Structure formats: structure tokens, C-alpha cells
Amino acid sequence: MLPFEKAEYLERIAKTKASMEARGIDVLLATDPANMNYLTGYDGWSFYVHQLVIVALDRPEPVWIGRGMDGNAAKVTTYLDHDAIVAYPDDYVQNTEKHPMDFVADYLNGAAWGTKTVGVEMDAYYFTAACHEALKRGLPNARFADATGLVNWVRAIKSPREIGYMEQAARLIEKTMQVGIDMVESGVRQCDAVAAIYQTQIGGHPEFGGDYTGLCPMLPTGVGTSTPHLTWTDQPFRSGEATILELAAARLHYHCPMARTVHLGKPPQKLADAAAAVVEGIDAALDFVRPGVTCEEVEAVWRKTIEKSGLIKESRIGYSTGVNYPPDWGEHTMSLRPGDKTELRPNMTLHMIPGIWLDDWGVEISECFRVTETGATPFANFPRQLFVKD
Amino acid sequence: MLPFEKAEYLERIAKTKASMEARGIDVLLATDPANMNYLTGYDGWSFYVHQLVIVALDRPEPVWIGRGMDGNAAKVTTYLDHDAIVAYPDDYVQNTEKHPMDFVADYLNGAAWGTKTVGVEMDAYYFTAACHEALKRGLPNARFADATGLVNWVRAIKSPREIGYMEQAARLIEKTMQVGIDMVESGVRQCDAVAAIYQTQIGGHPEFGGDYTGLCPMLPTGVGTSTPHLTWTDQPFRSGEATILELAAARLHYHCPMARTVHLGKPPQKLADAAAAVVEGIDAALDFVRPGVTCEEVEAVWRKTIEKSGLIKESRIGYSTGVNYPPDWGEHTMSLRPGDKTELRPNMTLHMIPGIWLDDWGVEISECFRVTETGATPFANFPRQLFVKD
Numbered sequence: 184m185l186p187f188e189k190a191e192y193l194e195r196i197a198k199t200k201a202s203m204e205a206r207g208i209d210v211l212l213a214t215d216p217a218n219m220n221y222l223t224g225y226d227g228w229s230f231y232v233h234q235l236v237i238v239a240l241d242r243p244e245p246v247w248i249g250r251g252m253d254g255n256a257a258k259v260t261t262y263l264d265h266d267a268i269v270a271y272p273d274d275y276v277q278n279t280e281k282h283p284m285d286f287v288a289d290y291l292n293g294a295a296w297g298t299k300t301v302g303v304e305m306d307a308y309y310f311t312a313a314c315h316e317a318l319k320r321g322l323p324n325a326r327f328a329d330a331t332g333l334v335n336w337v338r339a340i341k342s343p344r345e346i347g348y349m350e351q352a353a354r355l356i357e358k359t360m361q362v363g364i365d366m367v368e369s370g371v372r373q374c375d376a377v378a379a380i381y382q383t384q385i386g387g388h389p390e391f392g393g394d395y396t397g398l399c400p401m402l403p404t405g406v407g408t409s410t411p412h413l414t415w416t417d418q419p420f421r422s423g424e425a426t427i428l429e430l431a432a433a434r435l436h437y438h439c440p441m442a443r444t445v446h447l448g449k450p451p452q453k454l455a456d457a458a459a460a461v462v463e464g465i466d467a468a469l470d471f472v473r474p475g476v477t478c479e480e481v482e483a484v485w486r487k488t489i490e491k492s493g494l495i496k497e498s499r500i501g502y503s504t505g506v507n508y509p510p511d512w513g514e515h516t517m518s519l520r521p522g523d524k525t526e527l528r529p530n531m532t533l534h535m536i537p538g539i540w541l542d543d544w545g546v547e548i549s550e551c552f553r554v555t556e557t558g559a560t561p562f563a564n565f566p567r568q569l570f571v572k573d
Numbered sequence: 574m575l576p577f578e579k580a581e582y583l584e585r586i587a588k589t590k591a592s593m594e595a596r597g598i599d600v601l602l603a604t605d606p607a608n609m610n611y612l613t614g615y616d617g618w619s620f621y622v623h624q625l626v627i628v629a630l631d632r633p634e635p636v637w638i639g640r641g642m643d644g645n646a647a648k649v650t651t652y653l654d655h656d657a658i659v660a661y662p663d664d665y666v667q668n669t670e671k672h673p674m675d676f677v678a679d680y681l682n683g684a685a686w687g688t689k690t691v692g693v694e695m696d697a698y699y700f701t702a703a704c705h706e707a708l709k710r711g712l713p714n715a716r717f718a719d720a721t722g723l724v725n726w727v728r729a730i731k732s733p734r735e736i737g738y739m740e741q742a743a744r745l746i747e748k749t750m751q752v753g754i755d756m757v758e759s760g761v762r763q764c765d766a767v768a769a770i771y772q773t774q775i776g777g778h779p780e781f782g783g784d785y786t787g788l789c790p791m792l793p794t795g796v797g798t799s800t801p802h803l804t805w806t807d808q809p810f811r812s813g814e815a816t817i818l819e820l821a822a823a824r825l826h827y828h829c830p831m832a833r834t835v836h837l838g839k840p841p842q843k844l845a846d847a848a849a850a851v852v853e854g855i856d857a858a859l860d861f862v863r864p865g866v867t868c869e870e871v872e873a874v875w876r877k878t879i880e881k882s883g884l885i886k887e888s889r890i891g892y893s894t895g896v897n898y899p900p901d902w903g904e905h906t907m908s909l910r911p912g913d914k915t916e917l918r919p920n921m922t923l924h925m926i927p928g929i930w931l932d933d934w935g936v937e938i939s940e941c942f943r944v945t946e947t948g949a950t951p952f953a954n955f956p957r958q959l960f961v962k963d
Binding site: 184226227228229230231251252253254255256259260272273274276277278279282303305306307308309310311312313314315316329331332372373374375377378379381382383384385386387391392393394395397398399401406407409410411412413414415416417497498499502509510511513515518520521522538540542 | 574616617618619620621641642643644645646649650662663664666667668669672693695696697698699700701702703704705706719721722762763764765767768769771772773774775776777781782783784785787788789791796797799800801802803804805806807887888889892899900901903905908910911912928930932
């Protein structure tokens, strides 16, 4: 069932260990579900309880620790030997008397890792403050290091097979976005558009299936287009209003996101103008992308291109994407914004999404792309424009 | 757009403040997205960046703090005055140089709350270790108290309108489960079953729409039924194999979960026997439920009922549910398990899910129910059995 050869996983482990050595970390606790998947193949919606993958410099392969009932999921979805799959009893779950990280600390002590430098992902979603406190309490002789983003950065450059899965996700998002745009019609309930979007995201290609995405479909409409992260209601779309579709499709958890904006009826001039400026800005920024340029330089090209439009865009215009789990499809590494001096490299993959959100309206048009040896190639082939429907 | 009268939100605030006072907390930082929604109505898939709602004893209504671009979402979805909606600049997002909780600490200091007792949800999903560290650094004169579960416990007893939304979710899950069972056929791709499930979850009722659920549809099949949290692949269902459908539907984020198991072809005797025992156990435990009995007493009835079957069930058999956001639909308060002495009260709502997961097979049948004045009423009307298809 593994989506990659074991050798590819072991390469990832080797890169992770090199980064650990560079930071003086002996034992890494990877709690981000995408990092767990990347290192071991582990795949289940079990991240609502505490779980992790341990990478230790003195052990060739990782160890998975999770809830008892999820141990069989690790057996089914990973390449790990069964003795590297460790399950904690169920009464650690959501219990004020004991914490799963008490169990993890005991395990680390038993493995003679309790006096080592332990890397923890301080700002990963599911590594709560209580996790940290329990580990500090249970490992009084360990030194803790912040390993936020360590594995995420290893993930930044994609392998050919990873690119292949993102290309499959692109085939799914092309179909999904088209269905979404088709469904936005005056009088159609928003929830029915989203139902069709989900249907296509997951089952829309005859040759491969889609997965759940890191964010759900987002569908601001009317005055809601002034903000990006609203979802849907059961109210109908209305003539004279805009709707933003910010969607993705995912293949084996590898994402291809895409945003487009639809207007029912003749759009206000300011919306048409803003959309044209955004498209021109994306065109110019993508044209500028090549290995060796920095994230902030890409953003600067966008900024300069749209200057004449009078639009002001304070927020970042993009971020790295790839394999991910809810609640995000971004990788939390590089951002296309001033101050980010990350140099782009071939097979980095980013989502450029220079959304404009103003007082009571907005527009989103985006492109997910791969950095090539000489430039940038969008994953999807879909008109980069404002869609106007009668 | 608010799903409840403002008065209902203010009642929730009053109950929250009473609980804060009882625990000596002056200022509560609610970071759990369900708690943020419950207290203010806030609703957007923006919990992938740090955000929170502040409830302070010395201020009548809450304050929302979140990312700049999400400020308009707070204006659209909450009852808060616009001066209680505070947005932080975008360069706080996923930046190793500064953290959104630095901004929050500055805000608290500015509001003269920096010397108070500040309650934080230490084990809420999105309250990371880095959040805690930033707050401690920025609020050197505050006292911190663990407020994990404080608002969750206020949520435990549902209002008539909340019950109404869960009843609508029940109408959706009845249709969704039927579609799921219909789609499990030899040769049908798993992803196509899930596509139809999503379609029905969201758009399946003519009178109201569905929302995304706290967990995605789970669909272990074949040997995968030995564990609960596997999702789907694009491989076909196979004759002679079982499939578990653990699904929910959600109405305005209020959930009605349901699990059923399907077998294609004559089931092995052990599966048929286990399913019969599980149903008998659920029947007996539901029959025992009434106000005043404890969670552990309900579990004990289940345990005693299935004893003769020889099945062993180590994990909890249920938990409180209601309004929620990914990654969970459980409320992290009471669990139906030994040691939980919570007394059931009218209008508590729980999901009883005594799943059985063994070496290479398993079975799940569940029921979401409301505690009434005299007993228990399941939300959904759906046959409580193993489904066998030719």
C-alpha cells in the first residue's frame, strides 16, 4: 500500500538526521501528521489524539507511538517493523489524570534517550502546551530543542514521484474547479455547489482517487468575499454578486490548490480591474521565478507590477505546499513576502495566491507551480481570469 | 447570519464567567475553534493560523483576535462590536522571528490584563507549546491557569436550538449512511463511495445544508477493519470482505455521528456474533441511561452485557459530542469508561461507539443519543445491525 519505495523513505530519514546533527538534536519527536506520513507512510485520521514518530540518530529506522486502536493502522500503512510500533493504553486519551506524553516520556527513558537532546515541534498544530509540559516533567534530564519546521524543510524539494502525485492532484483540481464554476448560478444553494465540488475532488477521475484536503472548500460569496476563509451556507447564490472558490485537490495527501473568482452578471469595474491587475501580477511573478531567486524578490516583482493599479496587498502572496493534513495545505517553511530570503530551487512547489480582500469585496486568483531548472511551471491548466456568468 | 439569538450567546458567556470565577481565572483565552464559535458565533476555516477569543470578568462581551484577513470574517459571522475585533499584521504568520501570541501578549498588557490570572487551554489542539512560551515571555507578571475543558464543559448540556440542529444533522446522516451502504459493492472504488457520501453529507437534504465534519468519512475495509481511523483508497471493495463506515453529518457544525459495518457476502460467524453482541450491548446500555447515572455505570452495563460473548473491549465506548471543528467531533469532556464519574443530565448528547478491533478484523456499530428526562433517545432512526449484502 506504500505510495513510495522504502528507499525513498530512508532517504528522507537520512536527510532528517543530517539536519538533526546540524542542530545538535539526538532524538526528534515528529508530531505534525504530514511529517509522520513523510517519514513513515503513516496515514490515518488519528491526529485528534496525541501521536508521534521518533527519529533518533542512534537508531536506523523510526518508532511510531500512538493510541492502542491505531497501532494496526501503523501496521497497515507504514514500512516499520512491528516492534517499532508502540501503542499506549486507551485511558490516556482525553484524561485529566494522565497525558499520552507521560507514556512517551517513559518510553524515551526506557530507550536511554532521557538524557539526550530532544527536538520537539514547538509550533506544530497538535503539539500542545500540555504535551510540552508533560515531556518536561517526565524527562527532567533531557535538553529540549525547538525542531519546528525541521522535517518541513526537508520536504521542501520534491522527488519525481511526489511531483507525479501533485500532477495527478492538478488533474483533479481542474475538473473540480470547473464543476464549482458551473454550479455557481443564481438560485443554486451554496451547499449544493460544495457537494458537487467534494464529489469531484474525491471521485472525479477514472484513473485515480482524490483524498481529503488540508482545508475544506472555501466559498465566500457576496460581502463575504472581503475575507478568504468563510465556508458555505445553504443560501442561494445571487445575481450581481461575486463568489470566491478557493479549493484544492489532493492525491495521496499531495495537494494542488487553486483559487478563482466568479461574478454573476456584469462585474463592477473595480472588480474587473482588480482581477486584471492580479492576473498581470501573477504572470509577471511566475515569469520571474527561476532557481536562485529569493522568495522576497518574487514578491517584489508582483508588488511592482500591480503598483499602477492602486491595489495594496499587505499579506504574503504565497507559500510552499505539498503533502499535508488538516488544518492546512501549506508547509510552514518559505513564504513569498518581504524578508524571506529563501532561494528557490528546482522542484520546490509553491502556491502563489495574491488574494485581495477589501472592505466589502475581494478577488482571488491563484496558481500552484513547480520551480523547474529554468523557470516555473504551473501544475494545472486552467484559465487564469475572473469568470463572468450571465 | 447568526444561528442563535444573541441572548443565547450571552447566557453562554455568563456560564463561562461563572466557571472562571470558580477557578480563579480573570481572563480566559479560548483557542479551541469550537469554543470560539460557541462563545461568539465565529465561523471560518482560519484555525490554521493562531487566533482566539478573550473572555474577561471585567468586560461584558468577548474580544476576538486573529489574522488581519480574517477580521472581516469575524465581522460577518459574530455579534461582536467591531471594536472588539482585533487583527494582527500578516507577517506574524508562520514567521520564526515573531509569534502571533507576542501580539496577543501586547494586547493583554495594553488592556491592563497583564497582571491578572490568565486561563489558557493547555491541551486544546491549536494551542501549541510555542503559543504558551510566547505568552509567558510577553506576560511576565501574569499568573497562568490551565483552562483546558472549561468552555467544553459549559457546552455539555445543549439548548433546545442546539438539539434542533443535531436533529437536522441526524436527518442528514440517515441519508448519508444509506448512500454509503448502497455504494459498498464488489468492484466499486472506495473513493467513489466516499464521493457519494460527501455529496449527501453536504447537499443531501432539500430543507437545509450540511457542513464539513470534525473527522472526515472513515472507511476501513478488509484487514483495515482491525483499526478505526483509516480512510479510503481508490481500490475496489471486494466480495468476502467487511467495510466499516464511520461517518457523521453536521448542521452548522453540530454533529450526529454514526458507524455501521457492511459485509459483502455471507459474513464469518465471528463477525456476525460480534455484531450481535455489540448491538445487544448498545441496547442494554442505552436502556440504562437516565439522568443521575454516571458514565462509568453506563459502560459497566455494556461490559456486563457482552461478557458472555468473550469479546474484550479495552477502550472507552463513547464520549460527548455536539458543536465541533476538525480534527474531532468529540467534546473532550465525559467519556463512557471506568473511572468517569460524571453524572448524566438531560440534554447531554453522546456518541456511544463500542468499536471492536482485533488482529485482522473488527466491527463498529454506534448510536448518537440525547439524555432525556427519563432515559435516552437516539437522534437518528437507522437499523442498528450488521449489513450483509450479496
